[in-house]
Amino acid sequence: MRKLFLALAIASTGALAESHTGGLDGYEVGTPSPDLSNLEHVTQTLVTPPATPEHSLEPPAEARVVKMEMVIEEKEIEVEPGVFMWAFTFNGSVPGPMIVVHEGDYVELTLKNPSSNQLVHNIDFHAATGALGGGDLTVVAPGQETVLRFKAIKPGVFVYHCAPGGTMIPWHVVHGMNGAITVLPKEGLKDKDGNQLTYDKAFYIGEQDFYLPRDENGKYKRYATPAESYADDKKVMDGLIPTHVVFGESKGQLTGDNAMTSKVGETIMIYHSQSNRPSYPHLIGGHGEYVWERGNLADTPAQDLESWIIGAGSAGAAMYTFKQPGTYVYLSHNLIEALDLGAISQIRVDGEWNNDLMEQVVPPSPMSE
Structure with a gap:
């Protein structure tokens, strides 16, 4: 096999x-290798x-x-x-x-x-x-x-x-x-007015779509070697319906104790790739304050987006400064893929709460007649 x-x-x-002396076989090298010694x-x-x-x-x-x-x-x-x-x-x-x-x-x-x-x-x-x-x-x-x-x-x-x-x-x-x-x-990251943009921390989310075969009883199959799974894998792949859509290699990998961490006042950049299908990132409780949907960092970013699109076979980036503490959920806003198939993660943010931005004015209580 x-x-x-x-x-x-x-x-x-x-x-x-x-053997390769530098270029692609069958083509003459017109521009020699540069001297990079300096x-x-x-x-x-x-x-x-x-x-x-x-x-x-x-x-x-x-x-x-x-x-x-x-x-x-x-x-x-x-x-x-x-x-x-x-x-x-x-x-x-x-x-x-x-x-x-x-x-x-x-x-x-x-x-x-x-x-x-x-x-x-x-x-x-x-x-x-x-x-x-x-x-x-x-x-x-x-x-x-x-x-x-x-x-x-x-x-x-x-x-x-x-x-x-x-x-x-x-x-x-x-x-x-x-x-x-x-x-x-070369010119750095800039907003629409030409102001320099910076971030304190960057995360990388590599979203995956998996296509795992099941047996006649609906149980996921397990294989002794990668080659053994190929024929069954291809049947599921060609149906174009993933069994799992995850951030990383497994469901819940970036949640709970493994959540990403930040703090109020910290600016983060989330780099997000999807090598095979589109994705629709959303930060619950936050925004894409500066977003490069197609990863075009030299261009002016879109601002203040609620969700954005990562094209199939591409990567994008979104920047946000946290203003409130708590556990934020970063997911694909195809909610079925997020909550059923696994395209979800968490960011745990430490700091002090700001009642000017949000407060519970009246806690839940019995309704008056």
Whole structure:
């Protein structure tokens, strides 16, 4: 079975790259590799979502080479108690980690596919230019690694995902193999009047839609290997009706004790991606004070939205300053998907209550006749 899947992936992507001197096979390199020796080389430590890596909103004086490593891991996850799925992950998390760079930086990724995995993988950066977003230059079979470098010339928030070719693409994507990269604009974030916008903390929500097969009795099936689930997975996928829509890898992952945290007066940025379907974020009790629905951070943001749209295969961003304490719910306002399928999270905010903004004038009491 493993050999069959390797063959399918290789056939759908073309032959595995034996060697690349830089460019795409079959095309003459017209512009040589730049001399980057004089640029600052920094290593970005990638972290598990909803956390984002340490970063500054101040643009660097000149472009840098920002280096990071991702290790592909195929592993079984528990989507809800007793319900299991083989996930294909970047760095072991669903979604993969957020990357943050500045416009003009060079992104240099080392991508590793350990021999313990079964499948061929690669990575397609929607932020990159050419070669299927790097997908053509990053095809790695189990036991291989590769290094991709691209120049981040387009500012914004962008999806990345595995794209090994053909029907393997949606199968890998809806098994968690996706993430996002933020390319901060050279001029920084600005409002409609040109004023600089900043935030104190950023969260990354990578929304997932899963399509898990059931047996004849309606019980979710469990598989010994990822390859064994493919045929059943595809039948459910092709019906276009997800069994789960979650923020992260499981129902309730970002609620209760695992809720995100903030405090009154703190400005947060929520980066939100959906690699396969639209989503409709809403912050209950708050607003999208500044919103870049399509992740176009160099443009003027929309202001004071109650809900917004993340397009399929894209990422967006919304900024808000908390004014009241309490537990806020951040969800997709397709309420069926949020409350029944799992597209919901919480942000626990500490601070003092402001009665000027809201108060209970009369508590509940028996109605007078």
